[in-house]
Amino acid sequence: MTDDLDFEQELRRAAELLDPLPEGMRRHAVEAFSLRSLDAELAALTFDSLLDAPVPLVRGVQPPRLLTFRSSALTIDVELVDTGRGRRLIGQLDPASPAEIELHAPDRTRTARADDLGRFTMDDIGTAGPVSIRCRVDGASLPVVTEWMSI
16 A cells, blocks of 8 residues: 555656646636535536446447436436437436426537426437536525536
């Protein structure tokens, strides 16, 4: 264990020497981190079927991708399905509740409404790239926002 810690410290020193952080970058990073939940609670990725349960792929057949995000107040389960004409996002909130759902990407925002059972669907969610889901449960004081994920 000590060898691993020593090696990590040596790598840190090499990185600081060869590729130092630009002036003020650490301060900006700390400030940004402190604001991460200013107006929303972060839901962390706890399961990704692409990483946690790899399935051997058969040529031409791709299984749906399942993701689970959890915060202290809400669990968001989503399934990404390739329909052949685009991608569909199917989701479920736990505890079940009506909510406004937004899918954010650098170049687009899609919206949907979760029903009384917490179910929602978005068709044609766009091309591959980073996305985040923002969920505002009816009556909740803060929205829940997922980590960014690559779809």
